[in-house]
Amino acid sequence: MSLTRKFVANILVGVTLTSAGLMLLLTRHERSVLVEQLRRKGENLARLISGISADPIVAYNYMFLDGYVRDVAKDPDVSYVVIFDRDGKPLTRQFTVPAIGTRHLVEIAEPIFQAGERIGTTRIGLSTAGVERALRQSQIIIVALSLINMFLTWLIVYVLFRRIVFAAVEGVKTGMVRVAAGDLSREVEVRSEDEIGALGRATNKMIADLTHLIGASQQHSQRLDTSAGSLAAVAQSMAAAFRRQIETLGGITDAVGDMDHLTRDLSAEAVGLQDAARVSSSTADLAKTIAVVSRTIAEIRSHIESVALTVSNLSSTVTAVAASAERTAKVSEEAREAVGVISAGIGEMEQMAEE
Numbered sequence: 001m002s003l004t005r006k007f008v009a010n011i012l013v014g015v016t017l018t019s020a021g022l023m024l025l026l027t028r029h030e031r032s033v034l035v036e037q038l039r040r041k042g043e044n045l046a047r048l049i050s051g052i053s054a055d056p057i058v059a060y061n062y063m064f065l066d067g068y069v070r071d072v073a074k075d076p077d078v079s080y081v082v083i084f085d086r087d088g089k090p091l092t093r094q095f096t097v098p099a100i101g102t103r104h105l106v107e108i109a110e111p112i113f114q115a116g117e118r119i120g121t122t123r124i125g126l127s128t129a130g131v132e133r134a135l136r137q138s139q140i141i142i143v144a145l146s147l148i149n150m151f152l153t154w155l156i157v158y159v160l161f162r163r164i165v166f167a168a169v170e171g172v173k174t175g176m177v178r179v180a181a182g183d184l185s186r187e188v189e190v191r192s193e194d195e196i197g198a199l200g201r202a203t204n205k206m207i208a209d210l211t212h213l214i215g216a217s218q219q220h221s222q223r224l225d226t227s228a229g230s231l232a233a234v235a236q237s238m239a240a241a242f243r244r245q246i247e248t249l250g251g252i253t254d255a256v257g258d259m260d261h262l263t264r265d266l267s268a269e270a271v272g273l274q275d276a277a278r279v280s281s282s283t284a285d286l287a288k289t290i291a292v293v294s295r296t297i298a299e300i301r302s303h304i305e306s307v308a309l310t311v312s313n314l315s316s317t318v319t320a321v322a323a324s325a326e327r328t329a330k331v332s333e334e335a336r337e338a339v340g341v342i343s344a345g346i347g348e349m350e351q352m353a354e355e
Helices: 003-052 054-058 062-073 129-180 195-272 276-354
Strands: 078-085 105-114 117-127
Touching: 003 054, 003 062, 003 078, 003 105, 003 117, 003 129, 054 062, 054 105, 054 117, 062 078, 129 195
Parallel strands: none
Antiparallel strands: 078 117, 105 117
16 A cells, blocks of 8 residues: 555544544534423423413313313424323323333423412423434434545545655655666755655765765775785885895805815815915915805895895785775675665655555
8 A cells, every 4th residue: 555545544544533423422412402402392381281271170171181282292292291180190081191211202290289289290201203313314414524524634635645745755766766776966856844855865865975985985996906006016026036036046156166166176275285375375265255155145134134024015015905805895785785775665665656
């Protein structure tokens, strides 16, 4: 069921319950008023008959009493009229008195006095059938007015809801459809300061957040590309450094070979030579060669420390790139989840709009 139908249905249920309660209260009030009017009417008729029946009772002229009763009985509300003497015997014969307390009757008893002495009683029973007919007519009118009121309420609420609420929601839905399609260049137009306006502002904030999120993702991607280029340059530098180390080690190997040959030559010359001056000169040459080897080893140590530092920097760079990649993946996953939620909300709104 669409949102418009739900809203109108709830309004109609409320109007129906209100009309039913109002009809019940009006019916009870009108019944009490009509019954009270009927009772007053009966009291007046009984008082009138009691006032004019004293002389015929004293004169035993019961034909006049019957005439009075017939005249009063012409009223459609009068069910029966009976005049009794002081002993409770009926003096009229036209009507049968029902049992006291009969339903749908309002019974009135009025004493008849002559010279201050009670000589009889007038009993009148009035039917409430007229009251029931009037109540039914009132109920029919109330039901008809309630139906007209329900129809007018439905029409007014439907038109106003479509114009005020649904039109604003349709604008928000259009903006959400554009967001789901990937268009973040336009915001939702906000025309009011009510709940619908708050929804539009929230939608615009979401669009701005998504735009910022996508921009940050692109910046992370650019930084990743830059870091990858830096890694490639560092790798090339390391390769060149290793090649230089290999060349240096080759030079050291050659120097050690030369030292070996020189040592052998010195040993041969020391055996064959008798001249102490030549031995001293050769020994000085050997000391120079050893000094050269020591400097070469120091240079190798320096190169190795440089390589270790380069490897450490490379490790830090790789760690930073990995952390950045993880953050980018997390941001992208949140963006996909947000777009998924938006797409689901738009699907529900489209289904509601179609209904």
